[in-house]
Amino acid sequence: MEQIFYWTDQAGVAVFAIAGTLLAFRKKMDGFGVIVLASATAIGGGTIRDLILGLPVFWTHDEVYLYTILTAALLTIVWLRFKAYIPMTTLQIADAFGLAFFAAMGAEKTLAAGFSPFIAVIMGTISACFGGMLRDVLARDIPMVLKGELYATTCLVGATVYVLLVPFQPLIALAAGMSATLVMRLGAIKYQWSLTVFRDHQDHY
Template sequence: MELFFYWFDHLGVAVFAISGTLLAFRKNMDGFGVIVLASVTAIGGGTTRDLILDLPVFWAHDPTYLYTIAVAAVGTIIWLRFRDYIHQKTLAIADAIGLAFFTVMGAQKALEAGFPPLICVVMGTITACFGGMLRDVLARDVPMVLKGELYATTCLVGASVYVFIAPYNALLALLVGGFVTLLLRLGAIRWQWHLPVFHEHGDSR
């Protein structure tokens, strides 16, 4: 089971590295910009999680994660050589898949380290959101987490599902929690789901 979690984590890193590379392509960045954006997207959230939880930073103790980022970025660059344009929806869908992976893996790592369920949910959300937020800030975009569509909320729900099921079946929790996160995020992209807070109103003058 640990080996499965390990490769599942690598898959999440690869997907987010692809997401960062796609955005770098849209922004016409050079090779260094591609590597920076791919790396920040792929390991930014997990690094933040490990620092907050006072755990060893995962990629510093296992450099194969860096190789995963490099392979994913180079593979995406080769694929992009045959395309002239990347639609914003493509980036959003790639980001949604990475979001689902990292939500459950972040919650799983915190749970494995013995932290209470609420902290596990928060760590799952940070793991999923923070790398993408850094990516968007470096690319001078409005971070997806701050846009109107449901984003961090989907991570909170998915991580909560994972934490609820995990004591009974870890693998099922991983699959269901990730699927719920992905489904909610894709629904938010497709139907513009959001949490209304402020309502539009006329000029009060």
């Protein structure tokens, strides 16, 4: 079971590293910029989670995470050499898969550290969202989490599904939590789903 969780976590790091590399390509950054964006996306959220929880930062004790980032970034660079243009949708889809992995895995790591289910849901959301926020800020883009369509909400739902199901069957909980986040996020990308808080209005001067 631990091996399944571990390699799922590595897969999430790889997918987010790809998303960071895709944005670096769109911004025409150099090699250093690629590594910075790939790393910020892949391990930024998990680093913030571990710091908040007072846990050892995961990648400082397991260098495989860093090798995963470098490998994913290099393979993406090779692929991109044959592409003249990458649609924004490609970046969004890669990002959606990263959210799906980390919303559930962030919740799993928080529960394993002995924290409550409520804190696990919050930390799952932070693990999933904050790496992308760092990436977008560094690239001088409006963070996806601040745009109209559903983003952080999908992570809250996925982490909640995982926390509710994990007492019964951890693997089913992992699959269900990831699927909930992924389906909601892809639906939000395609159909512009959003949670409207304020009504449309016109400014009056």
